[in-house]
Each structure stands twice: as C-alpha cells, then as structure tokens.
Amino acid sequence: MAKPVPAVRVADLHVALGGSPIIHGVSFDVAKGEMLTLMGGNGSGKTTAVRAILGIIPILSGTIEIGGVPAADAPKERLGYVPQRISAAGGVSVSALEVVMSGLLHDRHLLPPRGGRARALDALDSVGLADLARQDVSTLSGGQQQRVLIARAMVRQPDLLFLDEPLAGVDLPSQEVFATVLTSVKERGATVVIVLHEVGPLAPLIDRAVVLERGHIVHVGAPPHPHGVHALPGHDHVHPHDDDPTRSASDHPTLGISV
Amino acid sequence: MDLLADPLMQRALLVALLVGVTSPVVGTYLVQRRMALLGDGIGHVALAGVAAGWLAGSAANLAQRDVLALPGAVVFAIAAAVTIERLREKGTSPADVAMAILFYGGIALGVLLIGLAGGTSSNLLGYLFGSISTVTWPDVWLSVALSLLILAVGLGLKHSLFAITHDQDFAVSSGLPVRVLNLVVAVLAAVTITVAMRVVGVLLVSGLMILPVAISQQISRSFTRTMTLAMGIGAVLCVIGLTTTYYYDLQPGALIIVLGVAVFAVTAGIRGVATRRANRASLDAIHG
Numbered sequence: 001m002a003k004p005v006p007a008v009r010v011a012d013l014h015v016a017l018g019g020s021p022i023i024h025g026v027s028f029d030v031a032k033g034e035m036l037t038l039m040g041g042n043g044s045g046k047t048t049a050v051r052a053i054l055g056i057i058p059i060l061s062g063t064i065e066i067g068g069v070p071a072a073d074a075p076k077e078r079l080g081y082v083p084q085r086i087s088a089a090g091g092v093s094v095s096a097l098e099v100v101m102s103g104l105l106h107d108r109h110l111l112p113p114r115g116g117r118a119r120a121l122d123a124l125d126s127v128g129l130a131d132l133a134r135q136d137v138s139t140l141s142g143g144q145q146q147r148v149l150i151a152r153a154m155v156r157q158p159d160l161l162f163l164d165e166p167l168a169g170v171d172l173p174s175q176e177v178f179a180t181v182l183t184s185v186k187e188r189g190a191t192v193v194i195v196l197h198e199v200g201p202l203a204p205l206i207d208r209a210v211v212l213e214r215g216h217i218v219h220v221g222a223p224p225h226p227h228g229v230h231a232l233p234g235h236d237h238v239h240p241h242d243d244d245p246t247r248s249a250s251d252h253p254t255l256g257i258s259v
Numbered sequence: 260m261d262l263l264a265d266p267l268m269q270r271a272l273l274v275a276l277l278v279g280v281t282s283p284v285v286g287t288y289l290v291q292r293r294m295a296l297l298g299d300g301i302g303h304v305a306l307a308g309v310a311a312g313w314l315a316g317s318a319a320n321l322a323q324r325d326v327l328a329l330p331g332a333v334v335f336a337i338a339a340a341v342t343i344e345r346l347r348e349k350g351t352s353p354a355d356v357a358m359a360i361l362f363y364g365g366i367a368l369g370v371l372l373i374g375l376a377g378g379t380s381s382n383l384l385g386y387l388f389g390s391i392s393t394v395t396w397p398d399v400w401l402s403v404a405l406s407l408l409i410l411a412v413g414l415g416l417k418h419s420l421f422a423i424t425h426d427q428d429f430a431v432s433s434g435l436p437v438r439v440l441n442l443v444v445a446v447l448a449a450v451t452i453t454v455a456m457r458v459v460g461v462l463l464v465s466g467l468m469i470l471p472v473a474i475s476q477q478i479s480r481s482f483t484r485t486m487t488l489a490m491g492i493g494a495v496l497c498v499i500g501l502t503t504t505y506y507y508d509l510q511p512g513a514l515i516i517v518l519g520v521a522v523f524a525v526t527a528g529i530r531g532v533a534t535r536r537a538n539r540a541s542l543d544a545i546h547g
C-alpha cells in the first residue's frame with residue numbers, strides 16, 4: 001500500500017540569513033491532520049524554518065513540499081499563516097476588517113471573492129472582535145491584534161495552518177480564544193504547524209514535537225512536557241516566570257482544552 | 260466666472276483636478292510602506308528625463324524642442340522607480356542611500372543634458388517648480404490618459420496593493436505575485452510624478468502625493484477611508500490653489516503645497532486637542 005503523501009515534507013533543509021547559517025540539514029514530515037509543534041530556545045531556527053517553508057525567506061538547499069508538490073507551486077488558497085505579531089511597517093491607519101479581508105487574497109485571487117466582507121466579519125466574530133471590525137488595529141491591545149491575525153488566517157478556512165509563537169505576550173482572553181479556535185481547527189482535521197517556546201496550555205492538542213537547537217533537530221516525538229523545551233537536557237537557562245504566580249497561563253494551565 | 264471662460268484656465272484646472280485626485284492614490288501606498296520620499300527621488304530623475312527629451316528634440320531638429328520632455332520624463336521616472344524597487348528588494352543599498360544617489364544623480368544629469376541640448380538650467384525651472392500655465396491640449400489629453408491609468412490600476416488592484424504594502428511576508432506566504440505588485444506601485448509612482456510635475460514641479464511633487472494622505476490620516480481610521488478622503492483633499496487643494504493664483508500673482512505649485520501644510524497643521528492641532536480632551540474625560544470618569 002502506497003504511503004500517504006504528507007501535508008508538509010522538509011528534506012535536508014539549509015537556510016542562511018545574512019550569510020550566517022541558521023538551519024543545518026533539517027528534515028521532517030507533517031502528516032495530514034497532525035498538529036506538530038516546532039520548539040526550541042531563542043535562535044534555534046524554528047521561526048526561520050517556518051518562514052522558509054512559506055517562501056518568505058530563500059533557502060540555500062533542500063526540498064520543501066506541501067501536499068506532495070514543491071512549496072512554491074502549491075496552491076495557497078487553503079494555507080493559513082499567523083505571524084508572531086502584526087506588521088508595524090504601515091504608516092496609514094488600517095482597520096481590523098481590512099487586515100482580515102487581505103486574508104482572502106492568494107495566488108488565484110487578487111481581489112476578494114464575492115461575499116468576502118461577510119466572511120471577514122464572520123472570522124472577526126469567531127475571535128470575539130466583531131465590534132472592533134472598523135477600529136484601527138494600531139489602537140488594539142497586543143492580544144486583540146493577535147486575534148485579528150488569527151481571523152485573517154481563519155477566513156480562508158485553512159487545511160494547513162502555520163502559527164509562529166501565537167501565545168507570546170498575549171493576554172488571557174486572547175489565549176482562550178486562541179485555544180477555542182485551535183480546537184475547532186483540529187476537529188476539522190486540518191494540519192497545524194505551530195512554533196512554541198513551550199507547549200504550556202496547548203499540550204493536550206499537540207500530537208508531536210520537533211525540537212531544534214542551533215539549527216539542528218535534537219528531538220522528534222512526544223512534546224517535552226510539562227515545561228516544553230525547558231525540560232530538555234542541556235537546556236539550563238534561568239526561567240524567572242516559573243515561580244511567577246501572576247502568570248496567566250500558569251493560572252489556567254489548560255485553558256479548557258480537552259481532546 | 261471669468262476664469263472658467265479662459266481656455267488656459269480650463270486646461271490648467273482640468274490637469275490640476277486630475278493631479279489632485281490621482282497623486283494621493285499612490286501616495287497612500289507609499290506612506291503605508293513608509294517610503295514617503297520615494298516621489299522626490301523619482302522626481303529628480305524625471306528631471307533628467309525632461310532634459311534627455313530636450314536633447315532628443317534638439318538632435319531631431321524639432322520645431323518645439325521640448326515636445327519630447329514629458330515622454331522622456333515618463334521613461335526616466337519608470338526606470339528610476341524600477342531601479343529603486345530592485346535595490347530595495349535585493350537590499351543592495353539601504354533605501355535612504357539609494358534615494359540619495361537618485362536625488363543628486365538625477366539633478367546633475369538633468370543640468371548636464373540640458374546644457375548638451377543647447378539650453379540652460381533656467382529651461383528646467385518650469386519643471387522644477389511647475390508651469391501649469393504652459394499646459395497645452397495635447398498635454399491635457401496625455402494627463403487624462405495617464406490619470407485614468409493610475410486610477411484604474413491604483414483603485415482596481417487596491418486590495419492586492421494594500422496586502423503587499425501592509426504585510427509583505429503574509430502576502431508572500433499567500434502566493435500573491437509580490438514582486439510584480441511592488442513594481443506596479445513603483446511604476447504608478449513614476450507615472451503620477453510625471454503627470455503632477457507640470458502642476459507643482461519635481462521639487463514639490465512628493466508633497467502633493469503625501470500631504471493629502473497626512474491630512475486624511477488625522478481623521479480616518481481605515482486604509483480605504485484614508486485614501487478616499489485624501490483624493491478629495493488633493494483635488495480641493497489643487498483647485499483652490501490654482502484658482503487663487505488666477506486672481507493673485509502667486510506660483511500655483513508652491514501655493515498648493517503651502518495650503519496643504521497649513522491644513523495639515525490645523526487638523527493635527529485639532530486632533531491633538533481632541534485627544535487630550537478625550538484622555539481627560541477618561542481620567543475624570545475613572546476618578547469619579
């Protein structure tokens with residue numbers, strides 16, 4: 001029986017930034033419907049790997065396939081991406097609705113489809129921001145901005161979703177929204193690649209972890225638990241937040257996630 | 260209304276109106292990308308194109324030696340815009356350095372070429388500061404055609420152009436033709452500058468692209484509203500500025516820009532006061 005085509009295949013990937021090698025021969029597959037986390041400390045190359053898979057940065061060598069075809073040729077209609085934070089580059093006010101509507105554009109649609117506005121409003125509603133659709137995103141809190149980015153990715157109803165440290169610096173209500181969205185994505189059978197510093201409250205959703213250290217894979221399998229990458233041998237830096245009673249994710253370790 | 264009966268003013272008003280409406284369209288994309296000074300860089304190279312047009316006209320012994328000035332400006336401006344975009348994309352030179360090279364290279368080349376064409380630097384003055392009173396009907400029709408092109412592309416592709424100027428990484432991950440769309444913005448900027456050059460001149464052309472956006476930005480909370488309002492503000496500034504110079508002996512381009520700066524100062528001041536009042540009201544509500 002033929003082996004099923006993985007949703008994502010990365011083989012012998014090498015990436016350099018500004019002449020400095022960041023990823024050294026990394027290979028891994030992500031099965032369809034799987035929720036895989038890319039973990040590692042700062043500078044381990046996890047964000048770089050995602051950006052390379054998405055074609056945002058060039059690769060030195062290696063193979064990246066999405067759905068069995070080279071990533072550059074793969075249709076992007078049902079591919080979602082949530083970056084770490086909203087683009088701060090703009091000099092003009094941008095409403096939340098406009099940001100989400102930009103998620104409806106892809107390689108086959110340079111204009112929003114008919115009914116796009118309603119879809120974008122629905123996506124904002126699903127992250128609890130329907131009331132703020134016409135608000136300038138720069139005036140929203142960090143957590144609300146992150147929810148706008150999640151809505152932008154979800155408006156495509158993605159079959160393959162990439163998220164880059166979606167919980168970093170995010171308030172508790174936004175974490176709860178995020179957990180709900182991710183649960184529904186998993187129930188829908190979508191494939192998810194999520195970059196995390198530690199699995200934390202998302203542990204029940206994660207199927208497998210790929211842990212990177214200085215651009216090399218050092219662990220593939222069950223996510224290091226309960227403190228994520230911090231539990232790995234050799235990971236010896238200090239974690240001042242471990243004893244911080246005010247830390248929201250520690251107060252709500254699972255955010256109501258059940259699988 | 261004497262001025263509307265004057266054919267010269269009819270032509271000038273039509274061009275000013277077109278320039279006022281179209282310039283902020285591209286200006287909004289440039290401000291969004293924080294490349295507000297791109298217009299200046301391209302404008303300076305367009306001046307070299309004007310001089311190259313004169314040189315070509317002289318070499319061909321044309322009766323009207325500056326007839327190729329505007330086409331020359333269009334070609335040079337597009338070449339400059341594409342060069343800047345490629346430099347930005349490749350990161351070969353920092354954006355400000357690339358812009359400075361174009362600023363000085365464009366002006367210097369323009370002065371040299373106009374000399375070779377047998378003219379003097381004073382022949383370039385009309386292009387440096389605008390010369391709307393010399394606009395001919397062929398100029399008007401060329402301006403109409405180019406303005407319609409700018410509006411069709413700049414508004415027709417608004418969603419895609421917004422996507423690449425707002426978050427290029429996301430646009431790349433979505434498979435949008437980012438490189439092509441970036442070039443579209445650059446070429447639109449170049450065409451806008453050559454059209455607006457006759458009204459305000461290359462030294463002030465960036466002001467006409469950016470000031471209406473900056474004013475609109477004081478009031479608007481969305482990209483579309485900012486662009487739409489800026490188009491209206493640009494049109495009103497150009498028409499009022501030009502109309503005023505019909506009655507008073509003032510330079511139209513300079514007056515339009517000074518009016519824009521004044522309106523910006525007033526709207527920014529009003530916004531500042533309104534924000535302070537709102538903050539005070541919030542504080543009062545918190546403390547009862």
